[in-house]
Amino acid sequence: MHSQGSEQLARLWTESQPVVGAYIHSLVPNFHQAEDVLQQVAVMLVREFDKYDASRPFLPWALGIARNLAMASRRTAARSVECCLSDDLVGRIQVAFQEQGDSWAGVRQALRMCMKKQPQKVVEVLKLRYAYDLKYGDVAKRMGITDGAARVMLHRAREVLRRCIQQHAGGTTKW
Structure with missing residues (x-):
């Protein structure tokens, strides 16, 4: 080839x-x-x-x-x-x-764009949880915060990403 x-x-x-x-x-x-x-x-x-x-x-x-x-x-x-x-x-x-x-190509593209807009701390918490598959307690330890704070931070990050993706993927997502 x-x-x-x-x-x-x-x-x-x-x-x-x-x-x-x-x-x-x-x-x-x-x-x-x-x-x-x-x-x-x-x-x-x-x-x-x-x-x-x-x-x-x-x-x-x-x-x-x-x-x-x-x-x-x-x-x-x-x-x-x-x-x-x-x-x-x-x-x-x-x-x-x-x-x-x-x-899904549009959703993936929107996710990449939305991730670039996030503060470094939000990107870090998302990577620890989803890229490294760490449990909430391990995420909290790595970031020096409580388990509850890690859960809240992840919840808020997911919500911000969800809204951003919906906005940039043309409203094609239904979750």
Whole structure:
């Protein structure tokens, strides 16, 4: 693949990966197995990118590859454990992710913009809680505040972000 194709794939995959990852996680119940499938999808996209028709949307193509690999993974897992999703349901889930996938791009962009507007202390508390997955007590210790203060700070930060995202994502969010 030439450098221009590599750059195009990198851009398309970066935009689509969160949706593809969520789709895979909805089909493959084991977290680590789902992450393995996501990596397999990335490898397959690189290998098959020269077959991609650039006149068509990338997300459905990537979701189709993800579906095939997720179903293969589910078949392997089904040999040892009964699986619970029919092929029809998997198809319906794929359609839902295709329809909703692009709508989340605006929300992610709005979130990045809104995070840049926040004071450093708010960004820090959000990172400790969500990026590092720390419990409230651990967040409080790291910031030198009480548990209650950490909870209130996080609640207020989430509310400010929610309002900011709704304002900048064109009111498309309903939460």
